[in-house]
Amino acid sequence: MSTPGLALRQVRYENKSFWRNPAAAYFTFAFPIVFLVIFNLLFGNAKLNLPGGHTVKQSTFYVAAIVAFSVITASFTNLAMNVVFAREQDLEVPALAWVQGQIRVPDQGERIRFFPCTSLTGVAGACDKRQGNCCGCAEKHGGTRGRGCPEIVNEAPSPNHRSDAGPLRAVAAGWYRGGMWLRGQALQEFDLPAAPQRIDELPPSAPETDTLRVHAPAGRFLLLCGAAALSLAFEATLFDLLAESRYPAPRPRRARGGSLIALLGGQRAASCYSWPPGEELEPAEATVPQLMEVGRLLARLHQLGETHPASVPDPCDVLSLLGRSPPGADRDALDAVARAAFPQLPSGAGHGGLTPQRALFIGERCSAVLPSGLAGSGALVLDLAETAVGWMALAPRPSAALRAMTSGYQALRRLLPEEKDAFFLALRYAAVREGARRLSTGRSGALDALRAVDAVGEPEARAAAGLV
Numbered sequence: 001m002s003t004p005g006l007a008l009r010q011v012r013y014e015n016k017s018f019w020r021n022p023a024a025a026y027f028t029f030a031f032p033i034v035f036l037v038i039f040n041l042l043f044g045n046a047k048l049n050l051p052g053g054h055t056v057k058q059s060t061f062y063v064a065a066i067v068a069f070s071v072i073t074a075s076f077t078n079l080a081m082n083v084v085f086a087r088e089q090d091l092e093v094p095a096l097a098w099v100q101g102q103i104r105v106p107d108q109g110e111r112i113r114f115f116p117c118t119s120l121t122g123v124a125g126a127c128d129k130r131q132g133n134c135c136g137c138a139e140k141h142g143g144t145r146g147r148g149c150p151e152i153v154n155e156a157p158s159p160n161h162r163s164d165a166g167p168l169r170a171v172a173a174g175w176y177r178g179g180m181w182l183r184g185q186a187l188q189e190f191d192l193p194a195a196p197q198r199i200d201e202l203p204p205s206a207p208e209t210d211t212l213r214v215h216a217p218a219g220r221f222l223l224l225c226g227a228a229a230l231s232l233a234f235e236a237t238l239f240d241l242l243a244e245s246r247y248p249a250p251r252p253r254r255a256r257g258g259s260l261i262a263l264l265g266g267q268r269a270a271s272c273y274s275w276p277p278g279e280e281l282e283p284a285e286a287t288v289p290q291l292m293e294v295g296r297l298l299a300r301l302h303q304l305g306e307t308h309p310a311s312v313p314d315p316c317d318v319l320s321l322l323g324r325s326p327p328g329a330d331r332d333a334l335d336a337v338a339r340a341a342f343p344q345l346p347s348g349a350g351h352g353g354l355t356p357q358r359a360l361f362i363g364e365r366c367s368a369v370l371p372s373g374l375a376g377s378g379a380l381v382l383d384l385a386e387t388a389v390g391w392m393a394l395a396p397r398p399s400a401a402l403r404a405m406t407s408g409y410q411a412l413r414r415l416l417p418e419e420k421d422a423f424f425l426a427l428r429y430a431a432v433r434e435g436a437r438r439l440s441t442g443r444s445g446a447l448d449a450l451r452a453v454d455a456v457g458e459p460e461a462r463a464a465a466g467l468v
Helices: 003-019 020-041 059-088 095-103 182-188 227-244 287-307 318-323 329-338 380-392 400-411 417-421 422-441 448-456 457-465
Strands: 045-048 054-057 116-118 124-126 198-200 212-215 218-227 262-265 268-274 346-351 359-362 366-370 376-379
Touching: 003 020, 020 059, 054 059, 095 124, 182 212, 182 218, 182 262, 182 268, 212 359, 212 448, 218 400, 227 268, 227 287, 227 376, 287 329, 287 346, 287 359, 287 366, 287 380, 287 400, 318 329, 318 422, 329 422, 329 448, 346 380, 376 380, 380 422, 380 448, 400 448, 417 422, 417 457, 422 448, 422 457
Parallel strands: none
Antiparallel strands: 045 054, 116 124, 198 212, 212 218, 218 268, 262 268, 346 376, 359 366
């Protein structure tokens, strides 16, 4: 989109977000008028002597003063605060579009980028990476200390101008993590504001994948950006099928071209879903009826997935994830289990693990199932195992959680004898998959799930599957 188009889009967004905030509208427009009325009622008839022998009524003086106060409050004060908010939201938009959206004044800008650093006073600021001007972090950019630190750095836009460049990206958590340029492109593809109210980063499902909760005036949205375009397309069509079948799942939001995913270039793609009502449930607080309902919903998803016309390979290759993980005892322990042979079992469209982060509840009822970004074709019992591991790992009674989950699942879809025999192996393999994802994305607790499964033991797992 051209810069003038972005500017008009930003103006519309800023106007909508402003007028939908009653407090901001009142204190910007109504509050100065209240001041003007009160001051004129109290002092309006008094005389004010000006230099040169002129005399005016104080009501005349207050009108000009209140107008100046209103303009300063509406523009300069809000602009200063919005610059800080824009920096914290990891924005990268043309300066012309952003500034014109804020104060509706044409400007010849380039591109606004924020480089966070901490000054000697401990206040977060910004540093000029081009000239090395910095207040306390000059060594990081190869510049000279003590030459001042501007608030905004303008750099000319280019196709290679990506927000994941620069030395600060690897050390400043929460500031311009990799792929911010692609995030902005994904937001525009799904007609979401380039500068949303807030973006929550959720735990990534795989390396080079972003899972975001976007807060916009139109509501909340789940945005998935990753390199597995085929898996995202498979998942979007699956959830479109589920929504048509009145399954409690959000329908995918269509991109500008009408497709269910947006291709972002560089073998990357994005999908978007409306965030449904409900709250996440802590595994330690889950009751037996809630766990049984999760199992039933997964079984129904597997049944509905039988009508899905496509088939894609499993996007989660455990050995590949472990290969890109840092070496150590955790990786060696996971690799030993991952290399064990896994039997050929009945397969179909799977969710990718209906874990606590992907199930929303309203009271005792599961109100929505969120996509995982890892949907694909694979062994159905392995999908059940991944779901069970996600809930039992943090449950106070893992065995009871496992029994409740499998009981609810088999109320709709009975496990075949070969699936029951391989259930404990599937649990261990699912625990290794979770550990590999955690290890490859830099999260802790890579062995927690495997330890939880081993603590339950094979006899309990066989009993939960229905084998005596």
